[in-house]
Amino acid sequence: MTDYVPFNHLTEPADVAVVGAGIIGVACALRLARQGRRVVVIDQQAPGHGASFGNAGHLATEQVFPIADLSILKRLPAMLMDPMGPLRLDWKYMPRALPWFTRLLLNLRPAPFKRTVAGIRALNESSLGAWQRLLATLERPDLLKEDGSLLVFERAESRQALEALQARMTQQQVPVDFWNAQAVRQAAPQLSEQIQGGLFFPQTGHFLDPYRVVCELVQAAKNSGVQFLQRRVEGAHLSEQGVSLLTDQGRLDSRQVLVACGAHSAKLTAALTGKKVPLDTERGYHLMLPHEHQxxxxxxxxxxxxxxxxxxxxxxxxxxTVEFAGLDCPPTMERAWQLHRLSKGLFKRDLSAEAATPWMGFRPSLPDSLPIIDRVCDGRVMLAFGHQHLGLTQAAVTAEMIAQMAAPLTGNQAQSLPATAPYRLDRF
Structure with missing residues (x-):
């Protein structure tokens, strides 16, 4: 998807300038345009070429707990020493990451942890319905397979941990079933005989092609009048008309701006609001195996x-995998290839890595594991970023929330959406 409209002088300010052409920015732009807004989307990359291109494709509504817990303290030495571990902290990045990790640990105390889980759960519980509504408007419900997902275990000693997780999820009203080894083999017969069982989550699903989802949203947005500009935003300030964005191709004015540029959102947010948000990045890797179907x-x-x-x-x-190494450190693509090594033994016949392609992207993460979804500066600035590894899952419901903030609906028009208080900017 590279057919950006080239730069041209806008004769009048846009109603909304969306900074960020990932899944969240594009979904929001489409919803705003369908409200009758004149919308322009700005990104230095083509749509969907950031984290939205290479995510796991899992509609992870079951993941209501933060990625880290207090055991992270015990794992810190391994995080620093093992470059191939599932959770890695680059030792060179540690001085910069230390304040963020300190806030992360403070948010693992009982009261803030409870608030975090409630905030994630509220978004996740609304996510599947929001995606169903959005894909229905595209006439592409086939892009999402609503067939559940499975968490498997191989060692008998892991069963206790799995049952404890099931109890915690049941307490949070996450639909979950325990499957024994026979049930796993019946549903997924190519998995190894050494798998002991697992947890099945019936209210989850997966996207057949996350990048195609972005492309479909972009086309729908263009059909609704959204203009896409490929340029780099270098600064911004509030103006009498609304907001002025300074780009590498000139100034662009709009009545409102939506900051939705993922891991790159902190600088622009600070310029517009004066608020320094503790945004860091979970660098995620994938390995695509093109010869492994069915x-x-x-x-x-x-x-x-x-x-x-x-x-x-x-x-x-x-x-x-998760790696904390910031935005500037080159990718460690060996971490992507490590995923193939990890797969060995999970299937009756090992997976083929022929013609496999590795990838790395930046997941935007805040220390309380909640996104910022807010409307500030007298309504001139809207914010939608920090969804960590749940950006794809929460994109459609975030778009509905942003659309409602931009033009509040009442009565039968309004969707039943999560309360916005847990996601406000002023919590930092």
Whole structure:
């Protein structure tokens, strides 16, 4: 999707300038345009070529807990020393990451942890319905397979941890079923005999091609009058008319701006609001196996090996590692190839890595594991970023929330959406 409209002088300010052409920015732009807004989307890359291109494709409504817990303290030495571990902190980046990790640990105390879980759960519970509504308007419900997902375990000693997780999820009203080894083999017969069982999550699903989803949204947005500009935003300030964005191709004025540029949102947010947000990035990797079709019926995660395998149109995608190394450090593509090594033994016949392609992208993460979804500066600035590894899952419901903030609906028009208080900017 490279057919950006070239730069041209806008004769009048746009109603909304959306900075960021990932899944969240494009979904929001489409919703705003359908409200009758004149919308322009700005990104230095073509739509969907950031984190939205290479995510795991899993509609992860079951993941209501933060990615880290207090055991992270015990794992810190391994995070620093093992470059191939599932959760890695680059030791050179540690001085810059330390304040963020300190806030992360403070948010793991009982009261803030409870607030975090409630905030994630509220978004996730609304996510599937929001995606169903959005895909229905595109007449492409086939892009999402609503067939559940499975978390498997291999070692008998892991069963206790799995049952404890099931109890915690049941407490949070996450639909979950325990499957024994026979049930796993019946549903996914190509998995190894050494798998002992797992947890099945019936209210989840997976996208057959996450990038295609972005492309479909872009086309629908263009059909609704949205203009896409490929340029780099270098600064911004509030103006009498609304907002002025300074780009590498000149100034662009709009009545409102939506900051939705993922891991790159902190600088622009600070320029517009004066608020320094503690935004960092979880660098995620995937390995795409183009010769592996029909291996799995749905997304499968390994409890012990800590990665996910998602069947897609173009093959099988292995994903799920987390690396804290910032925006500037070059990717460690060996981490992507490590995913293939981790898959060995999970199937009766090992996966083929012939013609496999590695990828790395930036997941925007805040220390309380909640996004910022807000409307500030007298309504001139809207914010939608920080969804960590749940950006794809929460994109459609975020778009509905942003659309309602931009033009509040009442009565039968309004969707039942999560309360916005947990996601406000002023919590920092």
């Amino acid at each position: 291996r799995l019926p749905f997304a499968v995660t390994s409890l012990e090996r800590k990665f996910i395998m998602t069947p897609m149109t173009d093959g099988l995608r292995l994903a799920g």
